[in-house]
Amino acid sequence: MKLKPYYFVAFILLSCFVNAQENKEPHVCYPPTIDRSMRKDVGESENFTQLIMATGTEAYTQSIHNVIAKWQTGSYSNYRIGTAPGLQDIRGGQGLNSSAKYTGGHSYEELRISSLALGTTFNIGDTFYITMDNGLATEWTSPSLQFQWEDLGISSNDINIIVETNYGMGGFGPYTSVEETKMMAFYDLVNPIVKDVFGPPSRNHDINIVNDSFASGVNIYYNGPNQISSTFDLNADGDLDQPRLMIHELIHAYRDNVGVSSNSEWHYEPVLNGFEEGMSEAIAIIVMDNFIELYPSFFSGDEFKIHWNHSRGMPFSWDYDFQNNEQIRSKDYFSSDIATGSHWLRYGTGATAFRKMYIEDPEIFKKFNTEYYNRLNADHTLTPNRDLVVDIFETITTEVERTPVGDWINAQKILDCETDIEKKVFMLTFTNLGWDSFTQDNRMFFLETHQNGLEWKWTSSDQNGITEIDDSATSTEKWGWTHQLNNTSGQFTTIQDWDNVQYGASKSIVNDYHGLYDGINLSGPYQGANPYYSLDGLTYDSSGPFTRDLMQNQTYSVGSEMGKRALAMGSQQMYTSTANDANFWPPGIIPDRKITDLNQSGLYRWELDFFDTAGAGVQSSYFRLLGDDFIAIQGVFGGIYSDTKDLIEGKLIIEHESHSEEADVMINNNSFKTLRTWASIPEIDVNRQGGRTDRQYSEPGKTHAIYISDDCTEHKIDFRTIGYGDGLDGVQMLLYKVDDFDDIIFTETANLSLCPDEEANFSVSNNFPDILNDDSRITYEWLDPSGNVVSSDKSFEILSILNSDAGTYTLEIDFFGCQISKTVVLNIENCSSDSEPDSEPDLDNIGDVLPADTLTPNGDNENDLWNIENLEYQSGNTIKVFNRWGVKVFDVTNYESGTWNGESTEGGSGLLPAGSYYYAIEYVTQGGIVKTITGWMYINY
Structure with a gap:
C-alpha cells in the first residue's frame, strides 16, 4: 500500500512471426521540410562539377511564407537577393551545389531579419529580385517580386500532382513514362479522398514528385520547391510498395508552407512534430482504409487489402495505453536519429492519438484546418505554437474519451512537446501473440536528453561539453558529441504488481551493443568531443560539418565522413516467453537474457536500474502483462492498477457504446481478459482479409469500463476509443488506472415540503445517464415510510398527497449486484384551506x-x-x-x-x-x- 513510481509499459506489436503480423518493415517519413544542404556559403571549398547553363528558370512568391527560384536543367553556382537586380542588400550571396534544382525557400520574416543585418528595411509589398549566377559570366535576374498575403484554405483550392519526367535528384534519373503512369493512377484516385478527410489545401498549387536517391525507403516533402522526394519501388505483386507513405507526404503538401511544425520564420522546427506528424500519419492510415473501400481491385496483391489500423513498423494502436508513457516525450521525433527505434513509437502513437479524435468526429481535421487557416488569415503575424494548437482544438471540439479536449491532449505524452534535460531509460518492445505463446523482445537503452530534445548527437561551444549550443549557432568553437552512456551496467527486476513481490532473481544489464559495420563489431563509443573540421580534415573550422566516421570508432578519416563516432547506441535485449515449451525468437538466445515460465498471469512491473558512474542512478518502471492466461488470447485483455494500493479487487463491465450489454469481467492479479462481441470479429470480406482467411478485427468506436470494487464501496467509470485491434487477431490490450476513473453518482430528489392534495414527485438521476439510464442490470425500488414497495422505476409520483403520506421514502438501487440506498423526506405542511380556487398561491406555503x-x-x-x-x-x-x-x-x-x-x-x-x-x-x-x-x-x- 505505497505510492509506486513508474512509467507505463513500452509495447510494440511488431511481430517476429510472419503468421501474426505481415507488415514488418518500417517505412519512415523523415521531417517534412528538412534542408538537405542544396545551398552552400559562397567561398566555401567544394569540388564543383562542371557548370552547365541552366534552363527553365523561374522565381515566384507564395503569400508571405516563401520565395524561391527553380530550374529544370543545368546549374547555378550561387544566388543573392536584393532591392534591385544584382544587389544583395536583402540576403547575401549563397552558394549552390551543382546538382541543385532550386534555391531553397525563404519567408518574408527570414528576409526581413537578414535585410536588417545588411542595413536595409524590407517590408511586405516591397519590390525585390533574385539574381542567379552560373559562374559563366552571365546572370539570370528574376522579374520583380513582392510578398503579398494570400488567404489560406479557400474551399476551391486543389493540389495538382506532377510526377517529374524531366529530371531526378541525388544521382537518380527522372521517372519513366511507365512509372509516371502507375504513380499517377494512384495519386489521381487518392487525392480527392485526402481532401474529403483533410479539407482543402492551404494554397492552390502544383506538387512535383521527384525521383531522388536521398528518399530511398523514405519520402521527404520540401515545402520551398513544393517537392516530394520519393523513389519508384514495387513489391512482389507488382504494386506500389509504399502507398501509405505517399499519402503521408501529400498531407504535408496540403499544409505546405504553414505546416504546424514551423518556427517564427516559417521554417521546419520539430517541436510540434507530435501534432504535424501525428495528424499526417493518422490521415494517411484513414485515407488508405477509405481507398481500399472505394477501390478494392486497385492493388493486384493482398498485402494492402486490410482494415488500416496502423502502418508497417508502427503498430501501436491496439496497445496504446501501454505505449503512452513519459519516454516518448520530446521536442524531436528523431531525437535519437533511428538508433533506438523511438521514431517508430512516436509515429505510431501520434497517429493513434489523432485517430481516436477522428473516430469520435470524422470532421475533426477539416474543422482544425478551417480554424487554423482562419486565424492565420486574420493575423498575419501569427505563427504556430502549442498553445495555439491546443486552443484551436478546444474551439472546435469539447472532449475526447469523455475528457475535456485540452486535458486529454495534455495526457497524451506524444503531444507533450517538452523535454526533461536528464538521463532516462528507454525500452522498445516487440510483442508476439502467435504460435501458442506470448513473447516479448525488449531492447533497453540508457540515454541522456540534451538541448532541443536530442539524445543521439549534440553540440557544445567548448571541448569539455559544458555549454550546449544549437548546431546552427555561431560560435568560436563547436564540438560535436554522440551518445556517451554505452557500457553502463544495470539491473532488470520483475515485480508482481498485485502484491509488490519480486518474481525470480534480478538480471544484469550491460548496455554494451554497438552495432556492426561490414561484419566488424565496433568497440566504441568514443568518450569525447568530435571537433568540427573543414573538409580537408586537418583544419579546425567552427562553420564546418560535424565530423563523423563510418568505420572504427577510434580512428579518424578525411573527407565528408570523418572524425570519431559511435555507430549505434548501446542496448541489451531481454526476452520473455510464456508457453508449455518456451519458444524464443530469434533462436540461440543466451540464458541470462531469458525470462521464462511466468505461468502466473497478471500485471507485472519491470523495474530497470542503470548505475551511472557519473551521477545518481536512474530507474524506470514499465507495466507488463505476462502469464499463460494470455496465450492465444482473443477479445480484450489488460491490466488495472493504482498509485496508492497494490491489489485491485472487484470486477469490470467493459462495453462498446454501439453494442448491447455484456458480461462482467473479474479482475485477477490486477489483470483481466474477456471475449467481447466487438473484438476479434472474423473478417468475411475478402478485400479486407489481406490474404488471410483467419484475420479478425475489433469494431472502432467508443468503449467504457465500469469498475466496481469487491466490497461495493467504489463505483467508477472510464472511457477508451479504440481502432481495429492488433494486426491479425483484432485483439485490444488496455491498461486502466483506477485512480483516474470518474465516480458514478446517483442523486435523489431533494426533501419535499408540500401541502395536502398537492403532487409529490420522487426521482433519481445519475451523472452518466446515456450509459446507465437504460441498463437492465440497474434496478430501482422505492419504499414508502412503512417499507412497502411503491415503485420500481427511477421516478414516481403521488398525485394527491395525504397527511398519512408524510415520512422518509427509501430508494434501493441494485447496481450490478451492489446495493446503493438513498432517502427522501416528505413533509406535509399545515397549509391554509380557505383560499379561493382561482386566487394567488399561498406564498407562505x-x-x-x-x-x-x-x-x-x-x-x-x-x-x-x-x-x-x-x-x-x-x-x-x-x-x-x-x-x-x-x-x-x-x-x-x-x-x-x-x-x-x-x-x-x-x-x-x-x-x-x-x-x-x-x-x-x-x-x-x-x-x-x-x-x-x-x-x-x-x-x-
Whole structure:
C-alpha cells in the first residue's frame, strides 16, 4: 500500500512471426521540410562539377511564407537577393551545389531579419529580385517580386500532382513514362479522398514528385520547391510498395508552407512534430482504409487489402495505453536519429492519438484546418505554437474519451512537446501473440536528453561539453558529441504488481551493443568531443560539418565522413516467453537474457536500474502483462492498477457504446481478459482479409469500463476509443488506472415540503445517464415510510398527497449486484384551506423548487428550455451549473424558469455538448429563508 513510481509499459506489436503480423518493415517519413544542404556559403571549398547553363528558370512568391527560384536543367553556382537586380542588400550571396534544382525557400520574416543585418528595411509589398549566377559570366535576374498575403484554405483550392519526367535528384534519373503512369493512377484516385478527410489545401498549387536517391525507403516533402522526394519501388505483386507513405507526404503538401511544425520564420522546427506528424500519419492510415473501400481491385496483391489500423513498423494502436508513457516525450521525433527505434513509437502513437479524435468526429481535421487557416488569415503575424494548437482544438471540439479536449491532449505524452534535460531509460518492445505463446523482445537503452530534445548527437561551444549550443549557432568553437552512456551496467527486476513481490532473481544489464559495420563489431563509443573540421580534415573550422566516421570508432578519416563516432547506441535485449515449451525468437538466445515460465498471469512491473558512474542512478518502471492466461488470447485483455494500493479487487463491465450489454469481467492479479462481441470479429470480406482467411478485427468506436470494487464501496467509470485491434487477431490490450476513473453518482430528489392534495414527485438521476439510464442490470425500488414497495422505476409520483403520506421514502438501487440506498423526506405542511380556487398561491406555503432533470434543446417543443417548478414564487435566486469536471458553464442571478436553452454563459459559442451537468440553486423564500438545492441534470439533443 505505497505510492509506486513508474512509467507505463513500452509495447510494440511488431511481430517476429510472419503468421501474426505481415507488415514488418518500417517505412519512415523523415521531417517534412528538412534542408538537405542544396545551398552552400559562397567561398566555401567544394569540388564543383562542371557548370552547365541552366534552363527553365523561374522565381515566384507564395503569400508571405516563401520565395524561391527553380530550374529544370543545368546549374547555378550561387544566388543573392536584393532591392534591385544584382544587389544583395536583402540576403547575401549563397552558394549552390551543382546538382541543385532550386534555391531553397525563404519567408518574408527570414528576409526581413537578414535585410536588417545588411542595413536595409524590407517590408511586405516591397519590390525585390533574385539574381542567379552560373559562374559563366552571365546572370539570370528574376522579374520583380513582392510578398503579398494570400488567404489560406479557400474551399476551391486543389493540389495538382506532377510526377517529374524531366529530371531526378541525388544521382537518380527522372521517372519513366511507365512509372509516371502507375504513380499517377494512384495519386489521381487518392487525392480527392485526402481532401474529403483533410479539407482543402492551404494554397492552390502544383506538387512535383521527384525521383531522388536521398528518399530511398523514405519520402521527404520540401515545402520551398513544393517537392516530394520519393523513389519508384514495387513489391512482389507488382504494386506500389509504399502507398501509405505517399499519402503521408501529400498531407504535408496540403499544409505546405504553414505546416504546424514551423518556427517564427516559417521554417521546419520539430517541436510540434507530435501534432504535424501525428495528424499526417493518422490521415494517411484513414485515407488508405477509405481507398481500399472505394477501390478494392486497385492493388493486384493482398498485402494492402486490410482494415488500416496502423502502418508497417508502427503498430501501436491496439496497445496504446501501454505505449503512452513519459519516454516518448520530446521536442524531436528523431531525437535519437533511428538508433533506438523511438521514431517508430512516436509515429505510431501520434497517429493513434489523432485517430481516436477522428473516430469520435470524422470532421475533426477539416474543422482544425478551417480554424487554423482562419486565424492565420486574420493575423498575419501569427505563427504556430502549442498553445495555439491546443486552443484551436478546444474551439472546435469539447472532449475526447469523455475528457475535456485540452486535458486529454495534455495526457497524451506524444503531444507533450517538452523535454526533461536528464538521463532516462528507454525500452522498445516487440510483442508476439502467435504460435501458442506470448513473447516479448525488449531492447533497453540508457540515454541522456540534451538541448532541443536530442539524445543521439549534440553540440557544445567548448571541448569539455559544458555549454550546449544549437548546431546552427555561431560560435568560436563547436564540438560535436554522440551518445556517451554505452557500457553502463544495470539491473532488470520483475515485480508482481498485485502484491509488490519480486518474481525470480534480478538480471544484469550491460548496455554494451554497438552495432556492426561490414561484419566488424565496433568497440566504441568514443568518450569525447568530435571537433568540427573543414573538409580537408586537418583544419579546425567552427562553420564546418560535424565530423563523423563510418568505420572504427577510434580512428579518424578525411573527407565528408570523418572524425570519431559511435555507430549505434548501446542496448541489451531481454526476452520473455510464456508457453508449455518456451519458444524464443530469434533462436540461440543466451540464458541470462531469458525470462521464462511466468505461468502466473497478471500485471507485472519491470523495474530497470542503470548505475551511472557519473551521477545518481536512474530507474524506470514499465507495466507488463505476462502469464499463460494470455496465450492465444482473443477479445480484450489488460491490466488495472493504482498509485496508492497494490491489489485491485472487484470486477469490470467493459462495453462498446454501439453494442448491447455484456458480461462482467473479474479482475485477477490486477489483470483481466474477456471475449467481447466487438473484438476479434472474423473478417468475411475478402478485400479486407489481406490474404488471410483467419484475420479478425475489433469494431472502432467508443468503449467504457465500469469498475466496481469487491466490497461495493467504489463505483467508477472510464472511457477508451479504440481502432481495429492488433494486426491479425483484432485483439485490444488496455491498461486502466483506477485512480483516474470518474465516480458514478446517483442523486435523489431533494426533501419535499408540500401541502395536502398537492403532487409529490420522487426521482433519481445519475451523472452518466446515456450509459446507465437504460441498463437492465440497474434496478430501482422505492419504499414508502412503512417499507412497502411503491415503485420500481427511477421516478414516481403521488398525485394527491395525504397527511398519512408524510415520512422518509427509501430508494434501493441494485447496481450490478451492489446495493446503493438513498432517502427522501416528505413533509406535509399545515397549509391554509380557505383560499379561493382561482386566487394567488399561498406564498407562505409554496413548496421547494423542483428543477427538471432533462434539457433537450432540439426544437421539438419538449424540454427545449430548462424549467424549475416553483422558482417564480421565490423572492430571489442564484443558479450555477457545472460540467462533470467542475468547470462552470452557467451562472445567472434571478433566473426565470423556462428561459435557458443550454448555451454557456462562461465563454465559447453554441450549445453545450450532450452530457451530465451538476447544478447548485440557491434561492430565498418569500419568508426570507435561504435554501440550497443541488443535483444532476442531463442535456441531450
